[in-house]
Amino acid sequence: MQMALVIDAGKCTGCKQCELACSYVKEGEFNPAKSRIRVFDFHQDARFVPYTCTQCDEAWCQQACPVNAITTNERGVKEVHDSLCVGCKVCTIACPFGTVNYNASTGKVIKCDECGGDPACVKACPTEAIVFMDVEQAGFDKMRQWAAKTDNAASAGQ
Amino acid sequence: MGWTGKVLRVDLTKGTCAPEDLNREWADQYMGQRGLASKYLAEEMDPKTDPLSPDNKMIFATGPLTGTCASTGGRYSVITKGPLTGAIACSNSGGYWGAELKFAGWDMIILEGKSKKPVYLCITDDKAELLDASEIWGKSVWDTDAWIKTRHQDPQMHVSGIGIAGENGVLFSCIINDLHRAAGRSGVGAVMGSKNLKAIAVRGTGGVKVDDFPAFLAATSAAKEVLAGNAVTGEGLPTFGTQVLMNVINEAGALPTRNTRDVQFDGAHDISAEAMAEPSGKNGKPNLLANQACFGCTIACGRISKVNEEHYTVQNKPEYWHASGGLEYEAAWALGAATGVNDLDALTYANFICNEQGIDPISFGATVGAAMEMYEDGTLTDKDTGGLKLKFGSAEALTTAVELTGKAEGFGAELGLGSKRLCDKYGKPELSMTVKGQEFPAYDPRGIQGMGLTYATSNRGACHLRSYTVSSEILGIPEKTDPLVTDGKADLVKAFQDATAAVDSSGLCVFTTFAWTLEDIAPQVDGALPGNWSVDKLLEVGERIWNLERQFNLQAGFTAKDDNLPKRLLKDAAKTGPAKGLVSGLKKMLPEYYAARGWTKEGVPTNETLSRLAL
Numbered sequence: 001m002q003m004a005l006v007i008d009a010g011k012c013t014g015c016k017q018c019e020l021a022c023s024y025v026k027e028g029e030f031n032p033a034k035s036r037i038r039v040f041d042f043h044q045d046a047r048f049v050p051y052t053c054t055q056c057d058e059a060w061c062q063q064a065c066p067v068n069a070i071t072t073n074e075r076g077v078k079e080v081h082d083s084l085c086v087g088c089k090v091c092t093i094a095c096p097f098g099t100v101n102y103n104a105s106t107g108k109v110i111k112c113d114e115c116g117g118d119p120a121c122v123k124a125c126p127t128e129a130i131v132f133m134d135v136e137q138a139g140f141d142k143m144r145q146w147a148a149k150t151d152n153a154a155s156a157g158q
Numbered sequence: 159m160g161w162t163g164k165v166l167r168v169d170l171t172k173g174t175c176a177p178e179d180l181n182r183e184w185a186d187q188y189m190g191q192r193g194l195a196s197k198y199l200a201e202e203m204d205p206k207t208d209p210l211s212p213d214n215k216m217i218f219a220t221g222p223l224t225g226t227c228a229s230t231g232g233r234y235s236v237i238t239k240g241p242l243t244g245a246i247a248c249s250n251s252g253g254y255w256g257a258e259l260k261f262a263g264w265d266m267i268i269l270e271g272k273s274k275k276p277v278y279l280c281i282t283d284d285k286a287e288l289l290d291a292s293e294i295w296g297k298s299v300w301d302t303d304a305w306i307k308t309r310h311q312d313p314q315m316h317v318s319g320i321g322i323a324g325e326n327g328v329l330f331s332c333i334i335n336d337l338h339r340a341a342g343r344s345g346v347g348a349v350m351g352s353k354n355l356k357a358i359a360v361r362g363t364g365g366v367k368v369d370d371f372p373a374f375l376a377a378t379s380a381a382k383e384v385l386a387g388n389a390v391t392g393e394g395l396p397t398f399g400t401q402v403l404m405n406v407i408n409e410a411g412a413l414p415t416r417n418t419r420d421v422q423f424d425g426a427h428d429i430s431a432e433a434m435a436e437p438s439g440k441n442g443k444p445n446l447l448a449n450q451a452c453f454g455c456t457i458a459c460g461r462i463s464k465v466n467e468e469h470y471t472v473q474n475k476p477e478y479w480h481a482s483g484g485l486e487y488e489a490a491w492a493l494g495a496a497t498g499v500n501d502l503d504a505l506t507y508a509n510f511i512c513n514e515q516g517i518d519p520i521s522f523g524a525t526v527g528a529a530m531e532m533y534e535d536g537t538l539t540d541k542d543t544g545g546l547k548l549k550f551g552s553a554e555a556l557t558t559a560v561e562l563t564g565k566a567e568g569f570g571a572e573l574g575l576g577s578k579r580l581c582d583k584y585g586k587p588e589l590s591m592t593v594k595g596q597e598f599p600a601y602d603p604r605g606i607q608g609m610g611l612t613y614a615t616s617n618r619g620a621c622h623l624r625s626y627t628v629s630s631e632i633l634g635i636p637e638k639t640d641p642l643v644t645d646g647k648a649d650l651v652k653a654f655q656d657a658t659a660a661v662d663s664s665g666l667c668v669f670t671t672f673a674w675t676l677e678d679i680a681p682q683v684d685g686a687l688p689g690n691w692s693v694d695k696l697l698e699v700g701e702r703i704w705n706l707e708r709q710f711n712l713q714a715g716f717t718a719k720d721d722n723l724p725k726r727l728l729k730d731a732a733k734t735g736p737a738k739g740l741v742s743g744l745k746k747m748l749p750e751y752y753a754a755r756g757w758t759k760e761g762v763p764t765n766e767t768l769s770r771l772a773l
Contacts, residue, residue, distance in 0.1 A: 015458060
């Protein structure tokens, strides 16, 4: 089973606990600027949206890397190997979603690696806006919500 | 470790910014934020200083837990001498600004002097500079926020500043960060305006560390579980916000109504949390769109609301059709019950303007309520008000008044004096519902006796956030006491005051104390800081802070005579509800309180008390 981070922005309150948890695990301190997941505040629309790497199957960051510093692990997660990364930043340009970023203090790029299969952001989120689940079932709850709106009575009458 | 150890000192007269080391000895005695900044203020400034003179200092201070993963760990406070009261002022705010200051590497900013020209302070990590604000002087909080982010090409900046109310010297103007989080009370915005300082923009890319990460993570995780499992913090506040109180307090007969003539408001439901969630207008959408958390907060009581586009206030103003900070309980009470207005959209619009221009809605609404009483009894005429028909219940009067107050135009300039100075000016001092010059908030001391003592003895003038005995007297937290009796309230108020002073010095939000006691808080502080931070130490720090603030006010010229309530609360009995027939029992409680505090009958801390607290 391949797991994925599934984000329901409608549940996000903008508290940034995910950023704090991520930066603590990855940097050993509370530092949202270096978090691999970021929360965006679309204030005038009353929306908060957490955003991070979706672990593309054919990852542009991986294909763009000239030194093969980004590899795919057994869970399908794209990992950056600091020992190989030369800090050229080409992957940050290649990523269509902006989720690979350069860390000036180390000279390497950083991205979400799902914490080795136990993502800290998921545990930190107080509203279950971020969950870790079977990627093939990611749409199940949404489908169910729409299915619940189907008007069986109308079709039965025909 | 918890503290960054760095203080930024800004001399606005000379235009200089200089780093200095945090005084660790004081930090160990006063923790941070409210307590530590009050210590700096008391040490560095004569309490008799004119609040609006360049000699007044202003401190923006974080706590040791600000910027950490502790739930609600994003608070900062503004400490200065308040122009509304003449007392020490300490206004606390959430949002994201406080944490950002910490990520930039600073525990606090001390501002002194006065700039010759309008400036804003721009902090990017360890770089701090004063920049020309001539293009934003005269602009709203919201426009200033957008202008600064555009000018620095950095949408991740966080801005704390004043609108036109602070520039115009409105005595209850506040400081707003992140568009609608407010360091709200005592006129701290006017102090900022008097210094020609428009805003402080901060961007931090550094990290915050704590003393003992494993202990800290264990303590903060356990404490978050407590918040999630508590009915108030886990369910009531996220769903309804503080507005959950409107119907509760009304039923308790403690909702000050129409300038506190009554204790129950017939329009309470119309302006309640329940009403905010009901579909309204043609599109059928409710007033409340979402709840929002401040930095690190796992409660998320903030309201994000919208004014109905068809409402008269915004019908022709599409610039107000977006979502923004909605009504919380104190604002809904002041703009609504205190003025007799039950139009939810009018209240939401007035609240938007308060945020946009940096006005404290509590003091503003209460001042309008006092003006309405003077208008109805004929003290104020149309000539005085410039034709503004200040009748109780008039939404149009309220929404026009809020626009005029920020601009300090027409009668708005008089409303901007606050209710005490306004009522004094027109010869009706008894109609001002204030203590030490500050308008009291949304709890009638006749129906909640502990709040009378709370208002009378609060070091920053009437305030609910210095000892929220409503918790105990109405909600039964941590244990139920009878709101209608005075017995035991002196000790209750003292206990709440000391505990709250500690919480306000930590970087945490006082709303956590609906669920947390100091037993939950002490391990979090202890994990963040070096040394031993037990419950006893927090209580000692809290009591020390309270007495330090008291000493500041006594030196500023306050006496026991100022620990008082408006005559209406002491003489006119509540007309309806559970408190019918009751007045405030302050006269009985106050001597008990002085004794509990270890103060003389004149309300002065004894030498024994001072030396016990190392003051």
